[in-house]
Amino acid sequence: MFRRTALAAALALAAAPALAQAPACTPRVADAELVKPRTLVMSTNPTLPPLQFVNAQGQLQGMRIELGTEIARRLCLTPEYVRIEFSAMIPGLAARRWDMINTGIFFTEERARMMQMIRYENNAVAISAARGNPLGIRTQADLAGRTVGVELGGFEERRLREISQTIQGGGGRPINVRTFDNFAVAYQALRAGQVEAVTSIDAVAAEYDQRGDFPRVLHGLFPTPAALAFRSRPLAEEVSRALREMQADGSLKALFDRYGVSVAEGDLGVVGPQ
Incomplete structure (x- = not known):
């Protein structure tokens, strides 16, 4: 499965078929705000089970995929997904290759100055060890001198390097x-013994732990909300409205509860340049 996942994520511009058709209603977002008429194009890197991944049949699955599809339905738009590596997502958003980054991007003030963001999900960094935790990793200090894998260019890499600096200090x-x-390739490297641990996010590390693959030896590090990200402020405002509707009718919490994650604190409002 992971080989398929990594291959799918590497196909940078291979858009997945829409998971559902928009209902016969009036779109809540003007075509001028969208990459394609009546379509919500979302980027995702499906290498983070159970939040976003590709199943054995090659279909996109996971909490964030379900969330994006439901948001599109409420906006009367057809959902479409582009599978791409995380490092290309922000440049691609600026270049209007997709409308929304739907990959649980960590919220930072720096990012909020570049694009519109909605904090919607509580998240944190975690450390997975090799099966059986042969190195006895229990604290951040136990990572000293160890080889640790992480996805390139994300919040997790930045925080891992901060841990390293603290250890050096x-x-x-x-x-x-x-x-x-x-992340799929990073975990493959852990399985092959090419790295001694992997830095990812809590829900993903918990999933591998529950499968009996890799124990989640550290979690809850650097708690920071995950966000959806947009180029268009009007689109972001309508997505914010849809999320608030889901929160009011209980469907947002019900979806998150099924995957063991929680809704971020706050009003699900848009933060970004005016």
């Missing part, structure tokens, strides 16, 4: 940070 050896195109 205390007199320990730095972490040997190895970056990969996506």
Whole structure:
């Protein structure tokens, strides 16, 4: 499955078929705000089970895929997904190759100055160890001198390097940070013994732990909301409205509960340049 996932994510511009057709209603977003008429084009890197992944039949699955499809339905738009590596998502959004980044991008003030963001999901960084945790990793200090894999260019890589700097400041050896195109490849490297641990997010590390693959030895690090991201402010405002509707009717919490994640605190409002 992971080989398929990595291959699918590497097909940078291969848009997945729409998961559902928009109902016969009036779109809540003007075509001028969209990449394609009456369509909500979303980028995702499907390498993060159970939140976003490709099943054995090659179909997109997961909480964030379901969320994006429901948002599109409420906006009376057809959902369409572009499978692409995370490192290309922000440049692609600026270039109008998709309307929305739907990959649980961590919210930062720096990112909110570049694009419209809606904080919707609580998230945090986690560390997965090799099966059986042979190195006995229990604390961040136990990562000193270890080779740790992480997806290139994301919040997780930045925080892993901060951990390494903290360890060095205390007199320990730095972490040997190895970056990969996506998390699926990083976990493949852990399985093959090419790295000694992987930095990912809590829900993903918990999924691998529950499968009996890799124990989640550290979690809850650097708690930060995950966000949806947009170029268009009018589109972001309508998505915010749809999320608030889902929160009011209970469907947002019900969806998140099924996947063991929680809704971010706040009013699901848009933060970004005016």
